[in-house]
Amino acid sequence: MKTLKLIAVLILLPVALGLFGTWELQRSADRAAELAETQSALQKIRPQLEALAAKRGAVAVVDLDGESVGVMVALSRVAQAEGDLRTLGPLSEVMRGLAKGVIVLGALATLATLVGVLGLLGLGIAGSRARQSRDQLLRTFTRVSRVLPYVLVGHIIAMGAAVAAILAYEALGIWHAGRISAGEIKLMLAALVVVLVCLYSIWEMGKQLRVMLRMFEPTAMDVLGRAINVEQAPVLWAYVDDLAKQLGALAPEHIVLGMTEGFYVTSSDLQLIPSNTVLKGRTLHIPLIYLGVLDSAETSAVIGHELAHFAGADTEYSLRFLPIYDGIGRSLGVIAETMNASDLLQRTILRPAFMLGIYFMESFHHAVNHWSRSRELAADAAGARLAGNAAAASALVRISAVDPLLHERIGEHLGRATRPTADRLVPHDLATSVLHELAAQTFSLPAEELAAQLPHPSDTHPSNGERVAALQISAEEAVRRGTRAMDALHACAAMDYYFSDPQALRLGLTEDFLEHYVARDAEVVEELRTYASTAVDDVKLHEGARTRGIFSMVFFGMFLLLGIGLLAFTVARPDLVQDKKPLLMLCGLGLIGLMLILMVISLRMIKRADMPALLLTPEHLVFNNFKAPIAIRHIADFGITDGQGVVLTLYLEGDAPLPERVSSSYFAPNAKLLKRKRAVQLQLMQVRRDGKKLKAQALAELIGTYLNAGNARHLLQQRFEGGV
Template sequence: MSETDKKWLALAKRWGVLFGIPLLMLAIGIWQWSRADTPISDVGAKIAEYQQVVRELDAIEAQKPGRATVKDSEGKEYPVRLVKQEYLLAIQDLQTQGLNVTTRNLQPLLAGITMAFSVLALLWSALGVVYQRGMGAKALQSREQLLATFQKGRKLLPTYMVVMVLLLFGAAIPLLVYEMMPILRHRNYSKGDMKLMFILGGLALFLLYSGCKVLIDVWKAARKPLENEPIEVMGQTVSRQQAPELWAFVDRVATKTGAGMPDHLVVGLNEGFFVTEHPVQLANGSLLPQGRVLYLPLPYMAFLNAGEVAAVIGHELGHFIGEDTLYSQRFSPIYSATIHHLVAISGGERHEGSWMDILRRPATLFGEMFLDSFHEAVRYWSRKRELAADAVGAQVVSPQAVASSLLRISALAPHVDAALQSNWDRGETVEGGVLGHVRQLVATQGMTDPSEHLDQRQAHPTDTHPELAERLAALGVPISPELLARAMDAQGSQLLQEFGLEQRSAATPDHNAASQALPAAGLDMNASLQDELSSAAAANRSAKLAELRRIAALAKDEVVIYERSAFMVGLFVFLALACAVGGFFVFQAQLHLGVVAGLLAGAAGCAWFAKVFWQDSQSPAMLLQSGGVRLFKAQEPLPWSAIDDFQFSQSNHMLTVTMVLEEGVQPPAMGVGKRRAQFRKKKQRLAVSFKGIKKMKNQAFVELLVDHWRAYHARQELQRMGEQV
């Protein structure tokens, strides 16, 4: 399926929810309208009609006192005195305007309210879709229009979603109350009637409560101040006194761009180059004063020459020229405010997947569509601004320098990621820390081929970058052999030493006088950053290992699971005996032999089913092992790694476990029929049915199964982190 087809399919599904749920409510309302009893408009005429019927019944009863009967439209006979009593009660109800009259008159009204609210919900959905599409089109005209349009949309969105929820709740409440009306007209309520009344009434009251709660939650969300949360960055600020050469270099680049200098330079090990005007909080807890921040990553700078670094810094400072960082700062509150409102409407995780979510879903779906539309517009302008920033970098040095820096960063990125992951997850360090590890990987493995990464985007905390191939095309620089050769050159640079960010001995054995002249405060920057990263990694690793060991310990032993078939065996044994005894008495009474044969056949069939269910309970239904789960008569287990997720459902003494399998996985043959296990290849779903679990409640079994699955993945992660399992 092409990307366009997927996009249209996703849109069709969204519209199906947005319009389908109100249409369903409308259909139910129309059906209820067709079932509604005719309202009693002329009470006097109806009383006179019933009194005439009573007189006729009196005449019939006078002919056969105590024995008179009448027939209904289906030919069923009823004693006249009982029918007369019903009419007298109906007359009394009409005279006092009782429940009979009230419920009859309310039914069409309730059905009409359901239909009216459903139609309004449909119109509201259509209005929202039209407005949202128009808003998205306007946002593509300019960034100013984008910001103005979505700021207005952010303010209107809570009201729109609340109205949508209230319209659907307003349709659902009378829909439920309608079904109570016929029950209220009964003279004698059965237990079933009472239960149904409580259920319908309880649901209606709960919907009313939920509607009020939505209003309160959205009101609270709207009152939350729009704040820009600080970006958490692991790094350290570098002052002019610590690294004067670095600041002088940035000064020269800033002068060429005309963008002005950043207020803070932050160097680190685990990010890419970026600029921001968001609040920045460093890993040590300090919050940088408000201003422009330029982040410089040591692992990349160690392999870029001065021209390439100047091109990258020129690109980043180019974002200040177009006020890209300020726009990003103003976009963030729109995201956070919309998410707050979505959570308020949806009720959070408490109602996720519940029946209540069905009525809330059109509203939350529209909120998601709003976010998607906003994201597409932001991405559109972000791509344009990134290309404009590339042009600024090209003016500082040359288009070739920008292209070379992009390709070289892409070629180095896998090694940087590997070194960071090794240090963060496994606590592995080499001499020189992450930076030394990157140098070691490049020396032993060489740079990766950047042509393999042309469809990738560089990571950035706030914006979306275009693909690398698109950026090179915009620069007008073809991917030549010389450009690729430079990108894959394993030779590092001396910039970190020249800028006073690293001891010269850490990268090269050359200890000349120049290295001795470097500022002493700058010599420890790489070591200081590595200490900070290692400390954070150790704390993270310790907490993660403790949690993984706890999960891995949940399932140590092999567990055999048997089905609980006592109920089904007992049921079919009872039915078999009942059929056999019935056949015996029918035979004794010398009635039709066909009936006897049928009862005996029924007894044999029930006995056969009892035997089948008993046999099912004698062999293991599931064997939970360390590496996987063996189902029924399978010769090999289904690996835990092949199972992506579980779904569970329970009804009528049956427990169904649905395993969502990884793409392309085929479960082993289980030696049972579709009654017990069925694999739907198209959806990669394996559904296994159990008649309960022997000596275990279903909830305990579910927890045991999931614990074994989680324990396997915990052990795998421990092994990946270099721990003994």
């Protein structure tokens, strides 16, 4: 379906515009020929009329287009026609130029599209070949990522200009000889207004030009941590350099120390938080706490694994391809945010670019996953050469076993930092505190956890079970070593070993880490409070179809009287209907029955017009025929369809109780319970609030506001345990 949409937007539409321009060019040629023929005829008839007027005077009568008129009137009409031709002639040339412009612009858009299509076909071919050749993947990906943005921008500009030229042609085509009516003038003005809108859209396109041209440029990755130099971590830098030499790998240009995120290397640009420092080049990220969790052999295996991505055939892939691939993914996220914050016109302009960007990334998805799995297994083998297969396997298991406990402890400390109380102290040294708390834990790893994948910012890893098996270590041995108990003092000493002033480093990282999440928490709370303050009053929605009900009641009543009359006439005058009596009686009874049913429906609209169909409160949605209101926190999503009436569907959370229905009158607005879909559905002819009709969009905004506000209040209540 996505491919079909791209074909429609990028190929069929510009081709259709080009064909339309060809048709306009033919019409302009026919118009020019007609004008030339008329001009020639006028040039012949004027001397004849002038000679006739000089010979016979004003009383002469001539036949002009089937009408007998005086020769002076005929000369006046010829003069007027010649004046119209002096206007229509240049206008025809302008229209001819516009038609040619449409053809050229349509051709340019089609040409740009064909280039894009060839690129997309190349992507498909490259994607299939990339499993055998990473060089092919890198070359094609880089080449197309450079060309596609310019192709797409040219396509959109050509399309917008072509549409403007078409509309301008049709607007000018309304101009004709003789008096132009007011309606024709209005139509021309309306078309020209649309032309201006198209030109404005192209100007708006210029505002988004920078975003679109840079859509395939890598975007820096935000990382919470500190870059440490050789003076701060002399042992760590020497240790990493030595591991790189043993592997024959390029050493990192930067080492970033984080608190919890995993070990990884990247060549993408990094923007460090909170310093806002931008790092370019090869970077190794090391989580401080894991330097105490892992033993020296396991640390060598993990860091060696990461450095292996800068060794051998993997170097080019890591240095050139992955930064572009990861950066494009982040850039598409930026474009999506820009689209959400833009108006309809700008969203329409950016949507083809976004669709093409998504298709571009998906074309390489399988190839990237294939090489990600292969390169991870190769990197595991490289790490095992440095520290042994057993250490590499136990490191995988230990990280998987410790990670959930580590994040649990970190979450507890973040809770204390964001909601400080007298009895909940915030640690000044988070890494040391967490290591002591982990030392009191018993590590375990269920057998199914060996199928889990380690989190990583850019790669798709094979399962842990597959990686342990590839290291030729039994799962039992890996689990036994990886879940061993941890000594807090030994772990803290191992963590501090690499740094010249470990205490200052730990305290600084703790301050950065906690301040970052406290600031983020404050932003979230402020946003929730803003939402919570938007819907604080009760709102009653009703159908309000009284006028429609009365009108239909009168209308159907007339047909009811017709049916009664037909039936009475058939009974009273059987002599006039003779053998048609059964048919007429059947028609009369059928009409009476049908009208009675329709009048009952009309009466239903009248009676329930002012009855509350839905009551919106700050915490609940109340329906007539449900025993209890539905809590807003139990609503997962909603949908509104507008066709034969308005249908509001509320989808309930998986753990929310289903509402109980109570018996209610046919003449009251009732909601349906769709048990299989876990949804509540309310169907009305229309929806009114305070007597004013709500369109579907306004109703959606109202429902969304109350749901957002209710959920925000619920989250705030949980956040502050009972108060905002």
